[in-house]
Amino acid sequence: MALSPGQRHNRRVALEQQLKAQQAADMAESLHLQIQALKTDVEMARALPTNAEREAFKRDVLIPRWQPTVDAYLASGNEYGNPVFSWFVVWLFDAGYLDKALELADVAIEQHQATPDNIRSNFPTFVADTVMAWAEDTAAMGESVEPYFSLTFEKVTQRWRLHEEITAKWYKFAGLMLLRDDNGQPRATAVDDPETLEKADALLASAERLYKKVGVTTQRAQIAARLRSLAKEQ
Known part of the structure; x- marks a missing residue:
């Protein structure tokens, strides 16, 4: 039996709502996994004995590792409290990449992102x-x-x-x-x-x-x- 225009519209709206709900659930799960990995990386950096080693770890390991994640977040156009993004901005400053650090800091400020927990x-x-x-x-x-x-x-x-x-x-x-x-x-x-x-x-x-x-x-x-x-x- 063919659906009426109104029924087709209602079905399309329901499907769109289901898709948005699934996307939101996927995003939440992805962010949860990212935060768990982020905590591990932060602890690894803190465990290094000298400032020079910590700066090198951020520059050579953390920034390259998390750059694709941050790029994907910015490209998505979505705005939400993103601790990965906040930590990434801080790492850029720590590594001395002031051009990129100031550019992304402006974005963080516009989005009202919170700084990492260790920054008051x-x-x-x-x-x-x-x-x-x-x-x-x-x-x-x-x-x-x-x-x-x-x-x-x-x-x-x-x-x-x-x-x-x-x-x-x-x-x-x-x-x-x-x-x-x-x-x-x-x-x-x-x-x-x-x-x-x-x-x-x-x-x-x-x-x-x-x-x-x-x-x-x-x-x-x-x-x-x-x-x-x-x-x-x-």
Whole structure:
């Protein structure tokens, strides 16, 4: 007996609902298995005795192993709490792959992904703290912090809602970077351009407004003295 148009429609809807339910069940089971494997890999990394060995394990083993899983998740267009994706982003930072790490961190933030259990902060705070630590180490070695510092500075100051102390540290670092001498030390007397000095002072002032204890009083006084000295020389 032929089905009426209404019956065919109802049957098609029922089949579609069954398919979606099966797909959801398959996804849940797949994620469960992934999380179990993920826990094993995380414990293996933690068991390594040195930071260098842990970083190498993440770079050479974990990232290649989990890259296809993360790629498949991103390609699917589905969004859900995905601890595999969250750990992958953290591993990218740990391995020093800042380009990809920052790219995927933006996705994690947009999706409101939770950071792994051992990280108490949310993703914006984690990224801000991690990139700042990297920038401090890199600058101390006399190397450029760009483009990663500026990319993250814009997000820290314009997009993300962070604790004032964290944002203040970013403004402070940006200001001190403008004062660095040939040895990489912030020194107002090494700067001959009043505009650069004023820009540095504005950044330090922003830091101080956000967090009084950020520690820029001495640097600002030195900038003011240097500006006075340059004005007398004109």
